[in-house]
Amino acid sequence: MNKLKVAIIGCGAITYHRYAPEYASHPQAEIVAFVDVVPGRAEEFTSRYGGRAYFDYLRMLEEIKPDLVTVCTPNVYHAEMTIAAANAGAHVLVEKPMAASAEEAEAMIAAARSNGVQLMVGQSxxxxxxxxxxxxxxxxxxxxxxxxxxxxxxxxxxxxxxxxxxxxxxxxxxxxxxxxxxxxxxxxxxxxxxxxxxxxxxxxxxxxxxxxxxxxxxxxxxxxxxxxxxxxxxxxxxxxxxxxxxxxxxxxxxxxxxxxxxxxxxxxxxxxxxxxxxxxxxxxxxxxxxMHSSGVVDVFIHGILEGKPPFIPGEEGFRxxxxxxxxxxxxxxxxxxxxx
Incomplete structure (x- = not known):
């Protein structure tokens, strides 16, 4: 089985401590891209974990076409990035709080549903x-x-x-x-x-x-x-x-x-x-x-591979x-x- 192609948007502390090492250690995942608007920050992660570094997440979605995307950016960007990733056909794991408003959360859930992808919220x-x-x-x-x-x-x-x-x-x-x-x-x-x-x-x-x-x-x-x-x-x-x-x-x-x-x-x-x-x-x-393994990445990937609803679906994050x-x-x- 081919490994799932993973892209991580946002290269801060949560990526350093949780998402990068947990995806890197998962036998059925391959990190193919890191995205960050701070110059050099994505490159620091690619030098350690591989993949390509990007400044623009939309360009990354178009060029890489990842199977799944993790969004761990400032909260104001969660909705737009999640919706863009879902529209690109990627499953999405978004950090909490999933959105800045009820309207944004509803739009994220609708985007995942209409594109047939999973949306999970990192309520670890x-x-x-x-x-x-x-x-x-x-x-x-x-x-x-x-x-x-x-x-x-x-x-x-x-x-x-x-x-x-x-x-x-x-x-x-x-x-x-x-x-x-x-x-x-x-x-x-x-x-x-x-x-x-x-x-x-x-x-x-x-x-x-x-x-x-x-x-x-x-x-x-x-x-x-x-x-x-x-x-x-x-x-x-x-x-x-x-x-x-x-x-x-x-x-x-x-x-x-x-x-x-x-x-x-x-x-x-x-x-x-x-x-x-x-x-x-x-x-x-x-x-x-x-900090130790959270299990978030494991259950996210398991749900995708098994075709089961995510452990913490967007609807739960919204509630x-x-x-x-x-x-x-x-x-x-x-x-x-x-x-x-």
Whole structure:
């Protein structure tokens, strides 16, 4: 079988740590192109992984005709690049947040559907071993219904890991569109929806820039969520956790409590109402400080080769995006906002 021809658009930190090495190590993938508008950046990757370097992604699509494209550029370009790749007949894996608006997300999904290609969104938290174990435990029914929850995601900010440091596009609103809410909050919104197998009905949020001087994007998000089931909880995302990363979730259920990421040696813990405590020593969650294989590339390629729907289809990415868009609307209006 011929290897799938892979093109990666955007040569920043996520490509360096995740997409380039994961595609390069996959036995059924061949990286044929890197694209970046920063002079020399794509060439740095081709010197290590092979393929051709491009400045113009449209020229790359025309000349290379890749089988699949990964889009990991500033958020404002996600939609146009995804649609162009789909129209060129390529399957697309796009980083989160998948789009800057509901209209863009709908157009991306429509483009993939009309061209008969797959569209997957890089909501990688679904594939982290502790979250897969948590999904198994919640789905077993042992804990009963989730009643309340608290989910947090935070780090020191993009300047600590972006290839451009404090000059990163993450801090330029016209390119990023959203800050911590789109970088981290959307991961937790997606995780909550997926673990609970439930949709967010209503959001009430505060969104602010508290400490990233000179930037107009948000560095903190705090919101309350009400699920369709009636479960309620909080979601927090921050770029000002200067003492270290946090990626923890706690779910209080009818028959016990599920904790994720609260103890390093035991990423998943359940405490039942009868006093029983079970600790699971599964592999940890990939972080900026401790990056390891995410599994995103594996499931994307598997779906393409098997002709199966993507593990995280565009429609799912859109539902999670709607939660964050509703949070911004709530923060601006000062009112709770229904997620439609």
């Amino acid at each position: 938290q679904r594939l982290m071993p502790p979250h897969l174990k948590a999904k198994e435990l919640l789905s077993s029914g042992r804990l009963g219904r989730v009643l309340t929850f608290r989910c947090s995601a935070g780090h020191k900010g993009p300047e600590s890991w972006s290839v451009d440091g404090r000059e990163s596009w993450f801090f330029r609103k016209q390119e990023a569109i959203m800050g911590a809410a789109g970088d981290l909050g959307i991961h937790k919104a997606d995780l909550i929806r997926w673990l609970l197998e439930d949709e967010v009905a209503e959001v009430s949020a505060y969104i602010s820039n508290l400490d990233k001087a000179g930037s107009y994007v948000d560095d903190n998000l705090v919101c309350s969520l009400r699920m369709n089931s009636g479960a309620i909880g909080t979601l927090v995302a921050s770029w000002t956790y200067y003492q270290g990363e946090d990626n923890t979730s706690i779910f209080w259920c009818e028959h016990g409590t599920l904790k994720i990421g609260t103890e390093p040696d035991f990423p998943v813990i359940i405490q039942l109402r009868d006093g029983t405590i079970e600790k699971y020593s599964v592999p940890g969650i990939a972080t900026n400080d401790n 999670s995006l709607k939660v964050i868009l509703a949070a911004f609307e709530s923060a601006e209006s000062g009112k709770a906002v229904a997620v439609i």
